[in-house]
Amino acid sequence: MDVGRLFAYCMEISTPDFDLAMTLDSGQVFHWERAGNGFAGTIGDLPVYMEGRSNILRAQVGSAAGRYSGNRGQDAHATITHYLALDHPLAKICRSFPDDPVMNAARQFCRGLRIIRQPKWECLATFICSSMKQVAHIRQISLALRRRFGDQRTVGQHVIYTFPLAERIARASEIDLRECGLGYRVKYLLATARLISSDKAGLEAWSALSDTDLRQKLCALPGVGAKVANCVMLFAYERLRAFPIDVWIERVLKQHYFPRKKRITAQRLREFSETYFGEHGGYAQQYLFHHARMTLRKSGVSRDSSTSLRCARNDMNVHAQIALRR
Numbered sequence: 001m002d003v004g005r006l007f008a009y010c011m012e013i014s015t016p017d018f019d020l021a022m023t024l025d026s027g028q029v030f031h032w033e034r035a036g037n038g039f040a041g042t043i044g045d046l047p048v049y050m051e052g053r054s055n056i057l058r059a060q061v062g063s064a065a066g067r068y069s070g071n072r073g074q075d076a077h078a079t080i081t082h083y084l085a086l087d088h089p090l091a092k093i094c095r096s097f098p099d100d101p102v103m104n105a106a107r108q109f110c111r112g113l114r115i116i117r118q119p120k121w122e123c124l125a126t127f128i129c130s131s132m133k134q135v136a137h138i139r140q141i142s143l144a145l146r147r148r149f150g151d152q153r154t155v156g157q158h159v160i161y162t163f164p165l166a167e168r169i170a171r172a173s174e175i176d177l178r179e180c181g182l183g184y185r186v187k188y189l190l191a192t193a194r195l196i197s198s199d200k201a202g203l204e205a206w207s208a209l210s211d212t213d214l215r216q217k218l219c220a221l222p223g224v225g226a227k228v229a230n231c232v233m234l235f236a237y238e239r240l241r242a243f244p245i246d247v248w249i250e251r252v253l254k255q256h257y258f259p260r261k262k263r264i265t266a267q268r269l270r271e272f273s274e275t276y277f278g279e280h281g282g283y284a285q286q287y288l289f290h291h292a293r294m295t296l297r298k299s300g301v302s303r304d305s306s307t308s309l310r311c312a313r314n315d316m317n318v319h320a321q322i323a324l325r326r
Contacts, residue, residue: 140181244285
């Protein structure tokens with residue numbers, strides 16, 4: 001008998017101002033798979049299948065450990081609600097965005113997109129593996145790690161794999177990890193996993209740190225630079241002011257907010273983003289990123305292609321010619 005199916009539990013959750021597909025497909029999390037009319041994945045080690053319709057989220061929850069583990073009813077409801085950040089005052093957050101053409105277009109396009117609360121190790125490991133990779137490739141790496149090192153779960157008809165614990169990755173060989181498509185990132189993931197599994201890096205304890213101290217701790221980990229640190233701060237530590245700047249976002253900022261400047265330093269972009277986008281800069285960044293990525297996808301342009309991005313300028317319908325604070 002399939003124990004996961006035996007203990008599957010169904011529920012409905014009110015989700016006003018929420019778009020499930022927009023949220024899970026926006027490049028902040030990489031393991032949710034489209035299945036039927038919804039998505040199948042895990043929240044920690046809890047297998048979940050979700051469908052979003054008309055301000056109602058229908059969820060089916062399996063067992064968290066291959067047997068009934070208490071994650072049912074109110075517990076599962078609370079777990080899903082917390083993970084999807086349904087308590088974030090999204091309307092208020094969106095009103096805090098700058099009133100400019102680029103941001104307004106992104107806000108309109110990304111209605112219902114929320115910054116979810118990811119497990120800290122899973123988020124950190126995934127973004128260490130994300131360096132110089134497109135979203136599709138990151139998803140492939142995540143799935144390979146789950147299938148090879150994670151635990152199998154079922155919910156309904158869906159077979160899902162948990163993200164492996166740091167201790168499991170720390171015991172893996174470089175050869176096994178390379179077979180998951182990590183390339184040169186293997187040494188970084190392995191070294192960081194060993195630090196965490198040996199309690200030399202306390203991800204949970206770091207929650208009490210200030211933004212500055214948290215960023216410093218994260219950047220001291222192998223394979224973690226400013227961009228990855230800000231991603232982890234935003235998606236795992238709920239530091240909603242964190243504004244990750246990757247190659248793509250750098251181009252968005254330069255093209256739309258500094259169109260007349262031929263040269264602008266990375267430090268200037270960081271200072272600008274921290275002040276201009278304010279206390280919910282992380283949300284603003286995710287909206288800008290997802291809107292631009294979807295616009296380019298419709299144009300058949302690769303997200304990470306520098307040449308293609310330059311050629312795609314005329315396909316972007318929002319060009320800001322505004323006077324901003326210098």
